[in-house]
Amino acid sequence: MINKLYFTTTNEEAQKNAFDAIEEEQSSIGYYDLPEQNISSILDYCDTISLTVEAIAVIGIGGSSLGAKAVYEFIKPVKDLPRKLYFFESTDPINITNLLSKLDIKKTHFLVISKSGNTVETFSIYKYIYSLHNDPFAYTFITDPGSPLEQYAKEVNISVLHLPENVGGRFSVLSTVGLVPLALCGIDIQSLLSGAKTIKESFFEHGYIQDTLLKKATYYAKNHAQYHINCIFAYSETLKYFCEWYVQLWGESLGKLQRHSAFHVGLTPVGLIGPKDQHSFLQLIMEGTRDKSVTFIKIEDFHDSIRIPDISLAHLESLDILNNKTFSQLINMQCDSVIEALLEQESIPLDTISIPSISEYDIGSLIYYYELLTSLVGELIDVNTYNQPGVEAGKIILKKKLQGI
Amino acid sequence: MINKLYFTTTNEEAQKNAFDAIEEEQSSIGYYDLPEQNISSILDYCDTISLTVEAIAVIGIGGSSLGAKAVYEFIKPVKDLPRKLYFFESTDPINITNLLSKLDIKKTHFLVISKSGNTVETFSIYKYIYSLHNDPFAYTFITDPGSPLEQYAKEVNISVLHLPENVGGRFSVLSTVGLVPLALCGIDIQSLLSGAKTIKESFFEHGYIQDTLLKKATYYAKNHAQYHINCIFAYSETLKYFCEWYVQLWGESLGKLQRHSAFHVGLTPVGLIGPKDQHSFLQLIMEGTRDKSVTFIKIEDFHDSIRIPDISLAHLESLDILNNKTFSQLINMQCDSVIEALLEQESIPLDTISIPSISEYDIGSLIYYYELLTSLVGELIDVNTYNQPGVEAGKIILKKKLQGI
Numbered sequence: 001m002i003n004k005l006y007f008t009t010t011n012e013e014a015q016k017n018a019f020d021a022i023e024e025e026q027s028s029i030g031y032y033d034l035p036e037q038n039i040s041s042i043l044d045y046c047d048t049i050s051l052t053v054e055a056i057a058v059i060g061i062g063g064s065s066l067g068a069k070a071v072y073e074f075i076k077p078v079k080d081l082p083r084k085l086y087f088f089e090s091t092d093p094i095n096i097t098n099l100l101s102k103l104d105i106k107k108t109h110f111l112v113i114s115k116s117g118n119t120v121e122t123f124s125i126y127k128y129i130y131s132l133h134n135d136p137f138a139y140t141f142i143t144d145p146g147s148p149l150e151q152y153a154k155e156v157n158i159s160v161l162h163l164p165e166n167v168g169g170r171f172s173v174l175s176t177v178g179l180v181p182l183a184l185c186g187i188d189i190q191s192l193l194s195g196a197k198t199i200k201e202s203f204f205e206h207g208y209i210q211d212t213l214l215k216k217a218t219y220y221a222k223n224h225a226q227y228h229i230n231c232i233f234a235y236s237e238t239l240k241y242f243c244e245w246y247v248q249l250w251g252e253s254l255g256k257l258q259r260h261s262a263f264h265v266g267l268t269p270v271g272l273i274g275p276k277d278q279h280s281f282l283q284l285i286m287e288g289t290r291d292k293s294v295t296f297i298k299i300e301d302f303h304d305s306i307r308i309p310d311i312s313l314a315h316l317e318s319l320d321i322l323n324n325k326t327f328s329q330l331i332n333m334q335c336d337s338v339i340e341a342l343l344e345q346e347s348i349p350l351d352t353i354s355i356p357s358i359s360e361y362d363i364g365s366l367i368y369y370y371e372l373l374t375s376l377v378g379e380l381i382d383v384n385t386y387n388q389p390g391v392e393a394g395k396i397i398l399k400k401k402l403q404g405i
Numbered sequence: 406m407i408n409k410l411y412f413t414t415t416n417e418e419a420q421k422n423a424f425d426a427i428e429e430e431q432s433s434i435g436y437y438d439l440p441e442q443n444i445s446s447i448l449d450y451c452d453t454i455s456l457t458v459e460a461i462a463v464i465g466i467g468g469s470s471l472g473a474k475a476v477y478e479f480i481k482p483v484k485d486l487p488r489k490l491y492f493f494e495s496t497d498p499i500n501i502t503n504l505l506s507k508l509d510i511k512k513t514h515f516l517v518i519s520k521s522g523n524t525v526e527t528f529s530i531y532k533y534i535y536s537l538h539n540d541p542f543a544y545t546f547i548t549d550p551g552s553p554l555e556q557y558a559k560e561v562n563i564s565v566l567h568l569p570e571n572v573g574g575r576f577s578v579l580s581t582v583g584l585v586p587l588a589l590c591g592i593d594i595q596s597l598l599s600g601a602k603t604i605k606e607s608f609f610e611h612g613y614i615q616d617t618l619l620k621k622a623t624y625y626a627k628n629h630a631q632y633h634i635n636c637i638f639a640y641s642e643t644l645k646y647f648c649e650w651y652v653q654l655w656g657e658s659l660g661k662l663q664r665h666s667a668f669h670v671g672l673t674p675v676g677l678i679g680p681k682d683q684h685s686f687l688q689l690i691m692e693g694t695r696d697k698s699v700t701f702i703k704i705e706d707f708h709d710s711i712r713i714p715d716i717s718l719a720h721l722e723s724l725d726i727l728n729n730k731t732f733s734q735l736i737n738m739q740c741d742s743v744i745e746a747l748l749e750q751e752s753i754p755l756d757t758i759s760i761p762s763i764s765e766y767d768i769g770s771l772i773y774y775y776e777l778l779t780s781l782v783g784e785l786i787d788v789n790t791y792n793q794p795g796v797e798a799g800k801i802i803l804k805k806k807l808q809g810i
Binding site: 061062063066077078089090091092093094095096097098117118120121123124127128130131148149151152155156169228229235236237238244247248251252254255256257264265266268270273275276278279280281282283284285286287288289290291292302304305306307308309311313314315316318319321322323325326327328330331333334336337338340341344358388389390391393394395397398399401402403 | 466467468471482483494495496497498499500501502503522523525526528529532533535536553554556557560561574633634640641642643649652653656657659660661662669670671673675678680681683684685686687688689690691692693694695696697707709710711712713714716718719720721723724726727728730731732733735736738739741742743745746749763793794795796798799800802803804806807808
């Protein structure tokens with residue numbers, strides 16, 4: 001991964017403090033250690049799932065689905081995977097019925113993922129699917145040790161896997177939560193972790209990414225009152241669900257009351273896909289209010305050689321300049337052109353991330369990069385990055401409604 | 406449609422001026438008249454497409470694809486459609502290859518949609534697909550009269566349909582651009598227009614939506630410096646692509662330099678889907694910076710009777726309150742709970758839109774509602790709602806790169 005910043009910041013004191021805080025945080029926040037974990041028990045478990053199982057279905061929402069979905073949808077178009085992966089992540093009845101029509105329920109293994117073990121959406125769907133197919137061998141639960149879900153599992157003889165300690169949902173993609181569904185579908189989870197590990201080492205062992213991440217986080221934090229919308233502009237359809245994962249990670253981690261004040265703060269994430277969103281959101285970036293930073297993500301080589309043919313169309317000869325270009329060249333030229341156009345504007349903080357290709361290693365590195373960035377910015381804007389107290393009120397009201405109170 | 410505002414505004418002078426401006430604008434901006442158009446020529450044209458055609462593929466980007474996609478993805482899950490609809494809207498080679506693998510090119514009719522008639526993405530893809538399948542009867546072009554695309558069409562005997570006059574890409578879903586692909590797939594386009602017409606009449610003929618739209622637009626405009634992020638929180642997966650259409654409409658129309666100043670202004674659109682995004686973006690709305698308005702969109706009746714079964718799970722008895730509820734009830738209770746939770750917060754302007762069901766009529770009304778709202782807000786924040794000068798710079802740079810300059 002190459003990350004190039006087109007803005008500068010000089011606040012070395014803040015950078016040092018943030019680095020120290022993150023280094024210290026490693027002992028209490030679980031996600032930092034995930035790249036080094038031993039995955040043999042996960043692989044062993046995956047081997048116990050029958051080869052007759054053709055599809056894996058995650059029943060989970062938010063942090064229980066977005067990470068695996070991001071990786072799966074990135075890799076799926078370029079790799080011949082042995083099993084399909086589905087996500088039941090909504091109580092929308094149309095969505096549930098539609099998903100069920102796509103899979104053969106008797107050849108599907110369901111992963112019920114709930115950290116707390118009592119998520120309303122997850123259990124509504126689980127109950128419904130269980131009523132259609134009540135074979136305990138068709139299910140595996142992933143939850144925190146001792147959760148109500150684990151206790152239930154013991155009663156009905158369903159296998160349980162645990163989340164590691166102190167790993168929050170939105171930081172859990174590199175734990176059992178993401179690794180189990182991905183491994184079951186033939187994703188190389190060791191490469192995924194290796195990609196993450198490279199970024200981790202580069203950050204903590206004074207590699208090049210340390211300086212870049214500290215500068216970027218400090219810039220975002222220092223200027224958060226002005227640049228409080230942070231766009232990812234990713235030039236590949238394969239990164240669409242990575243953007244959704246980023247939106248949760250960024251929004252839920254950084255939208256908070258400050259720890260030492262009564263101020264509401266927050267950085268708003270926006271995920272964009274190029275070139276499509278050149279015809280949508282770009283106008284707003286170029287000419288709209290100067291409240292947005294933009295990070296372009298490029299894939300250097302799509303390893304796909306389809307090419308615009310050498311055809312000249314009458315009256316459309318001006319488009320002959322496209323001829324013989326590969327689409328890979330074209331999409332990256334489009335990205336570079338938009339970057340150049342934005343650099344000519346004032347007051348749009350911009351950086352670029354290049355990854356070499358569409359691989360597990362590369363998405364692993366992107367994931368860990370964004371997790372570190374989130375932790376750093378959270379520290380610097382003085383919020384608790386790892387909780388989400390704001391979502392409780394709605395849950396309490398829902399419970400009352402369900403009870404008819 | 407029922408639209409309820411939970412905020413008030415008293416600026417009647419601004420409301421009157423905005424209404425007058427929109428009324429006057431009808432003579433020069435083409436989209437206003439679309440609900441009353443005669444669709445018989447479109448339906449006649451559709452009848453000329455062979456019944457052996459199994460799929461329709463739109464080659465188009467931005468305004469040429471987002472509208473049809475929004476309607477198609479809304480209706481598809483609830484209606485047995487005779488043909489599938491695909492969208493080639495990216496130069497991403499993986500995406501192109503992947504889409505082509507899903508369809509039988511010889512049983513597909515391609516609609517090449519480009520208002521200007523020389524869109525880089527559209528013609529790169531068209532050239533590629535044409536090189537694989539050069540049968541002129543497999544293509545229809547939709548473009549402005551006299552465009553280079555129309556001239557080319559005459560040379561190669563490909564049929565051409567026109568966009569109506571003065572209809573911009575992002576306001577074109579109810580014109581040939583959206584209606585032709587939708588009608589070819591069995592969508593009831595007359596109902597779509599009827600839904601739009603109901604909103605149009607209610608607005609221009611002093612129906613209830615006039616007051617609501619004027620109040621909402623005036624509030625957004627007056628407070629745009631503070632509430633410059635406008636979220637749609639739609640409680641159905643079927644509205645996912647409607648949100649993408651909204652993002653283009655809102656962002657590209659309102660992100661501008663003001664007409665009478667050198668100020669950059671803009672309202673940033675965010676599309677959210679519930680309940681999924683309760684586990685993602687909601688925390689940021691609840692506790693983050695007070696810079697967001699939220700519009701909830703609810704579907705009153707999903708016409709789907711799947712129900713959470715009356716099963717009690719040991720150790721999870723607290724979830725028995727879900728039993729016997731339909732998913733339709735549950736998802737709407739979730740929506741109501743989040744609305745109530747947000748209403749308990751200060752400084753989060755909120756409104757709700759309810760549509761009765763998932764139908765062409767309902768999405769037609771939503772579309773026209775948002776088009777009118779966009780026009781009103783654009784007028785009130787003093788921008789040219791209908792151009793997009795900010796996207797030109799990147800195109801010029803791309804052209805130079807392609808020429809090797």
